[in-house]
Amino acid sequence: MYVAVKGGERAIDNAHAWLAEERRGDTDIAEMSIAQIREQLALAVDRVMAEGSLYDPDLAALAIKQARGDMIEAVFLIRAYRTTLPRFGASAPIDTGAMACDRRISATFKDLPGGQVLGPTFDYTHRLLDFALAAEGLEPSEAPEAAADMADLPHVTDFLAQEDLIQREPEGSDTPRDLTREPLDFPTDRPLRLQALSRGDEGFVLSMAYSTQRGYGRNHPFVGELRTGKVAVEMDIPELGFAIEIGEAVVTECETVNQFTGSKTEPPQFTRGYGLTFGHCERKAISMALVDRAMRWAELGEDNVGAPAQDEEFVLYHADNVQASGFLEHIKLPHYVDFQSELELIRRLRADAMAGQHQEAAE
Amino acid sequence: MQTAVLDGGLVDPARDAAFAFRAALDALSRPGTIRQIDGAEAPAPCSPAAATMIVTLCDPTTPLYVAPSHDNEALREWITFQTGAPFAAAIDAVFAIGTWDALAPLGAYAGGTPAYPDRSATLIVEVPVLEAKGAVLAGPGIETKAQLNLPEVDAFQANRAQFPLGLDFFFTYGNRVAGLPRSTRVTEG
Amino acid sequence: MTDQAYNFAYLDEQTKRMIRRAILKGVAVPGYQVPFASREMPMPYGWGTGGVQVSAACLTPDDTLKVIDQGADDTTNAVSIRKFFEKTAEVAVTEKTSEASVIQTRHRIPEEPLTEDQILVYQVPIPEPLRFLEPSEVETRKMHSLEEYGLMYVKLYEDISRHGEIATAYAYPVKVEDRYVMDPSPIPKFDNPKMESAALQLFGAGREQRIYAVPPYTKVVSLDFEDHPFDPSKAPHPCALCGAEDSYLDEVITDDRGGRMFVCSDTDFCAGRRAAGFTGEMTNTRPAPVDTEAMA
Ligand SMILES: [Zn+2]
Numbered sequence: 001m002y003v004a005v006k007g008g009e010r011a012i013d014n015a016h017a018w019l020a021e022e023r024r025g026d027t028d029i030a031e032m033s034i035a036q037i038r039e040q041l042a043l044a045v046d047r048v049m050a051e052g053s054l055y056d057p058d059l060a061a062l063a064i065k066q067a068r069g070d071m072i073e074a075v076f077l078i079r080a081y082r083t084t085l086p087r088f089g090a091s092a093p094i095d096t097g098a099m100a101c102d103r104r105i106s107a108t109f110k111d112l113p114g115g116q117v118l119g120p121t122f123d124y125t126h127r128l129l130d131f132a133l134a135a136e137g138l139e140p141s142e143a144p145e146a147a148a149d150m151a152d153l154p155h156v157t158d159f160l161a162q163e164d165l166i167q168r169e170p171e172g173s174d175t176p177r178d179l180t181r182e183p184l185d186f187p188t189d190r191p192l193r194l195q196a197l198s199r200g201d202e203g204f205v206l207s208m209a210y211s212t213q214r215g216y217g218r219n220h221p222f223v224g225e226l227r228t229g230k231v232a233v234e235m236d237i238p239e240l241g242f243a244i245e246i247g248e249a250v251v252t253e254c255e256t257v258n259q260f261t262g263s264k265t266e267p268p269q270f271t272r273g274y275g276l277t278f279g280h281c282e283r284k285a286i287s288m289a290l291v292d293r294a295m296r297w298a299e300l301g302e303d304n305v306g307a308p309a310q311d312e313e314f315v316l317y318h319a320d321n322v323q324a325s326g327f328l329e330h331i332k333l334p335h336y337v338d339f340q341s342e343l344e345l346i347r348r349l350r351a352d353a354m355a356g357q358h359q360e361a362a363e
Numbered sequence: 364m365q366t367a368v369l370d371g372g373l374v375d376p377a378r379d380a381a382f383a384f385r386a387a388l389d390a391l392s393r394p395g396t397i398r399q400i401d402g403a404e405a406p407a408p409c410s411p412a413a414a415t416m417i418v419t420l421c422d423p424t425t426p427l428y429v430a431p432s433h434d435n436e437a438l439r440e441w442i443t444f445q446t447g448a449p450f451a452a453a454i455d456a457v458f459a460i461g462t463w464d465a466l467a468p469l470g471a472y473a474g475g476t477p478a479y480p481d482r483s484a485t486l487i488v489e490v491p492v493l494e495a496k497g498a499v500l501a502g503p504g505i506e507t508k509a510q511l512n513l514p515e516v517d518a519f520q521a522n523r524a525q526f527p528l529g530l531d532f533f534f535t536y537g538n539r540v541a542g543l544p545r546s547t548r549v550t551e552g
Numbered sequence: 553m554t555d556q557a558y559n560f561a562y563l564d565e566q567t568k569r570m571i572r573r574a575i576l577k578g579v580a581v582p583g584y585q586v587p588f589a590s591r592e593m594p595m596p597y598g599w600g601t602g603g604v605q606v607s608a609a610c611l612t613p614d615d616t617l618k619v620i621d622q623g624a625d626d627t628t629n630a631v632s633i634r635k636f637f638e639k640t641a642e643v644a645v646t647e648k649t650s651e652a653s654v655i656q657t658r659h660r661i662p663e664e665p666l667t668e669d670q671i672l673v674y675q676v677p678i679p680e681p682l683r684f685l686e687p688s689e690v691e692t693r694k695m696h697s698l699e700e701y702g703l704m705y706v707k708l709y710e711d712i713s714r715h716g717e718i719a720t721a722y723a724y725p726v727k728v729e730d731r732y733v734m735d736p737s738p739i740p741k742f743d744n745p746k747m748e749s750a751a752l753q754l755f756g757a758g759r760e761q762r763i764y765a766v767p768p769y770t771k772v773v774s775l776d777f778e779d780h781p782f783d784p785s786k787a788p789h790p791c792a793l794c795g796a797e798d799s800y801l802d803e804v805i806t807d808d809r810g811g812r813m814f815v816c817s818d819t820d821f822c823a824g825r826r827a828a829g830f831t832g833e834m835t836n837t838r839p840a841p842v843d844t845e846a847m848a
Contacts, residue, residue: 008626008627008628008630008631009626009631009635011628012628012631012632076592076596079592080592080593080594082592083591083592083593084558084564086564180589180592181589182589183587183588183589183590183761184587184761185587186689186690187690313688313689313690317689322592322596322597323597323759325596326596326597326598326599326601326759327597327598327677327759328598329596329598330596330597330598330599330677333598333599333621333629333658334621334622334627334629335622335659335738336622336802336803336817337622337623337659337660337722337738337739337740337800337802337817338659338721338722338723338738338740340740340787340800340801340802340803340817341721341722341740341741341742341786342721342722343803344721344786344787345719345721348717349715349717349719352715352716376565377559377560377561377565377568378560378612378613380565380568380569381560381561381568381610381611381612381613382612382614384568384572384609384610385610385612387576388572388575388576388579388610388752389752391576391579391580392579392752392765392767392768393668393767393768419569419572420569420572420573420576421569422566422569424566424570425573457573476697477697477698478693478694478696478697479587480577480581480584481574481577481578481581481584481586481587483577485576502729503582503729503766503767503768503769503770503771504579504767504768504769504770505769506750506768506769526581526731527581527584527731527732529580531576531577531580544579544580544581544767545580545581546580546581546582546729546767
C-alpha cells in the first residue's frame with residue numbers, strides 16, 4: 001500500500017543535530033571562542049552589528065559562530081533577538097564631531113584642521129596573500145603611536161557651510177520614525193531612508209551606489225570626509241534632569257560633497273549625501289551616502305531620470321537582506337499544491353492547443 | 364466602589380488580554396453577538412467590559428478621547444497608569460470611551476482616508492442595556508440577520524454610507540461586549 | 553536563553569496590541585490590507601511570519617491549534633510552526649480539522665467545512681493582488697482607494713483571448729463584499745468557493761507588513777466575466793487512497809516510466825475517510841503506472 005511521506009518532525013530533529021556537528025567541524029581542531037571572533041574577525045562583527053541594528057560585539061560574534069560564518073544568517077539571528085528586547089528609552093543623538101577618530105580622511109582638501117589620519121586601512125596594502133599569517137604564532141610588530149590629539153575634529157562640510165557653498169541641513173525637531181516599529185509607507189522622509197540604508201545589505205547598497213557612478217542617476221560625489229572611531233552614547237535621564245554617558249560605540253561616518261548646478265528651486269551650491277553605520281564599515285558608509293544623495297532628487301528639484309537608485313520604493317523594499325533572503329529561500333518550501341494547479345492548467349492549455357493544430361491540419 | 368489607580372489591571376496580563384481580545388474579535392466579526400469580556404476593573408462609571416477593552420487595546424501609541432460622561436480624574440489616572448495612552452481630542456483619537464450621548468457627534472472623529480481607511484477611530488460605547496433585539500443588522504459576519512439594541516439607527520446608516528471609510532463600534536455593559544463594524548447595514552427593527 | 557525568557561505566545565504585549573488593533577480594522581473593512589509593523593520573527597520571512605504573528609495575537613491557552621502546509625499536517629514547515637506554538641503559547645494541538653479552534657494554513661483551505669467556532673489564519677507571501685501588474689505600492693494603493701481595477705480585468709481578458717480561459721490556477725483574485733479586490737494567498741482556485749465560510753478568516757503577510765480579513769459569511773466573488781464564468785474545477789481523478797471525488801489532489805510520481813497517482817492533499821480529510829471505510833484504487837495495491845495520454 002502507498003504511504004505518503006511522514007516523519008517531518010524526526011527529520012527536522014536529525015537535521016538540527018547534523019547541523020550542530022557540521023558547525024563544530026573536526027573536533028581535533030580547537031574550537032573558536034567568541035573573543036577570538038570578536039578580536040580577529042572584527043570587520044565581520046561590525047557588519048553583523050550594522051545590518052543587525054544592534055551594537056553588541058559579543059552577541060554579533062556569537063551569531064557569526066552559530067551561523068558558521070554565514071553573514072546574512074548571523075544578521076538574522078541578531079535581528080530576531082533584537083526584536084524581543086524591551087526598550088528603556090532613546091539615546092541623545094551622537095556627536096560625531098567629538099569622535100575619537102582612528103581614521104579620518106578627506107578627498108576634497110589636501111590638508112585641514114586635525115589633518116588626514118590614515119588609520120588601520122587596507123587601502124594601500126598590496127593584495128598579496130601573506131603566507132606568514134598561515135604560520136601561526138607570529139605576532140605583528142607594534143605600530144608606532146603618537147600622542148592622541150584630544151581636540152574635536154571639525155567636519156569638512158562645516159568649512160564649506162561657512163561660505164554658504166554647501167546646502168545647510170536644518171536640524172530636525174521631530175523624533176524620527178522608527179522603521180522597526182512602524183510599517184513602511186510612501187513617500188518616506190530622509191531619516192527613514194537613512195535608517196533603511198544603514199541596516200541594508202552591504203552588497204545591495206554598494207551595487208546601487210555603483211550604479212549611480214556609472215550613470216544611472218549620477219550625482220558627482222566627492223568624499224568630503226570619512227571618519228571612523230569611538231563616540232559617546234548619552235541618554236537623558238528624566239529623574240536626573242540631564243544626560244549621562246551610558247557607553248561608547250564605534251561608528252563610521254561618510255559625508256559626500258556633491259556637485260550641484262542648481263535647479264528650478266535651488267541655487268547652485270554643493271549638496272550632501274550622508275552615511276553612518278555601526279562599527280568600521282566604510283565601504284557601506286560611502287555607498288550609503290551616494291544612494292542617500294540619489295534619493296534626494298525630489299527635495300532638490302532635480303529630474304527623476306528613472307534610475308533605480310532614485311526610486312525610494314525600489315531601494316527601501318529591496319535593501320533588507322533578511323527580508324530578501326527569507327523570501328528568496330522560501331521557494332524551496334513545498335509548493336506542490338500550487339504547482340499541481342499549474343500542471344493541470346498547462347496540460348489543459350496544451351491539449352487545447354494540440355487539438356487546434358490537428359484541426360488546422362485536417363482543414 | 365472606589366478603585367485605586369494601581370488596582371484593577373489584568374491579573375495575568377498576557378493570558379487575560381488574549382481572552383479579552385478574542386471576545387472583542389468575535390464580537391466585531393459577528394455583529395449582534397454578545398460576548399463576555401472582563402478581567403479589569405476601572406473607577407466609575409467605566410464598566411468592567413470597557414475597562415478590559417481599554418487595557419487590552421490601548422497603549423502609549425493610541426490617543427484616547429474620554430467623553431464627558433467618563434471624564435473624571437480617577438478614571439484618567441487609572442487609564443494613564445494601566446495603559447500609558449495619551450488623552451486626545453476626538454479628532455485625534457484612535458479610541459474613544461463614553462456614553463452614546465456624550466460621544467456624539469460622530470463627525471468629530473477620524474473616519475480614515477481613501478488610501479488608509481484603517482486610520483479611523485474605534486468608539487467604545489457604554490450602554491445601559493445590551494441585548495440581541497432592536498435594530499436589524501446585515502452584512503459581513505451575519506449569515507441571515509442579527510439584532511442589537513442600538514441607541515439609534517440613522518447614525519449607523521450614515522456611517523455605513525461612507526464605507527470603506529467610517530467608524531467602528533464596541534458596545535459595553537457590565538462584563539459584556541458587542542461589536543458593530545462600519546460594514547454592517549442597519550435598519551429599524 | 554531559556555523558553556521561559558519569552559512572553560506568552562512569544563510576542564511582547566505591545567506588539568500583540570498593535571497586531572490586534574490591525575486585525576480588528578481588517579475585520580471592519582473586509583479585504584482591505586491593513587499595514588502593520590511586522591516584527592522579525594525567529595523564522596525566516598516567507599516561511600509564515602505573517603501567519604505566525606496573527607496566530608500569536610489570537611491564541612489563548614484554551615485554543616486547540618492545527619497547522620497545515622499544502623493541506624498536510626506533517627510537512628516540515630507545518631511541524632516546525634506547530635512546535636513553536638506548543639512551546640510558547642501552551643496550546644493543545646491537533647491534526648483533526650474538526651477539533652481545531654485555530655487553523656494556520658499555507659496554500660490550502662481544509663476540505664471539511666469550517667464552523668463558526670473556528671478561525672483560519674493564512675500565511676500570505678504577496679498580499680497585493682495587483683502587484684504582478686503594477687510593482688509600485690504607491691500606485692496599487694491608489695488603485696484600491698479609487699476602486700480602479702481595470703488593469704486586473706484587462707489581464708484576465710487577455711488570458712481569455714490568448715488561451716480561451718483565465719490562465720490563473722492559484723492565488724486567483726477575488727472581490728470581497730463588492731469593494732476590495734483581494735489576494736486569497738496561493739490557494740488553488742479550487743478552494744476559492746470555500747472562502748464564503750462560517751469561520752473567520754485572517755491573513756498575515758509578515759515581510760510585506762499587511763494584515764487583512766474576511767469575516768464569516770462575507771461575500772467573496774472570484775473575478776470573472778459573464779461569458780467566461782469562474783471555474784473552480786480540478787483534475788478529474790478520484791483519490792487513490794480514499795476514493796474521494798471532490799477533494800483537491802496531489803500528484804505523486806511513483807516510478808520513472810510515467811507512473812503517477814493522485815491522493816488527497818488534505819491529509820486529515822483523507823485519513824478520516826479511510827477510517828470510515830472508504831477505499832481507493834490503490835488502497836491495497838502497489839502503485840501502478842497511470843496512462844498519462846488517457847488523462848489528457
Ligand atoms: Zn483521499
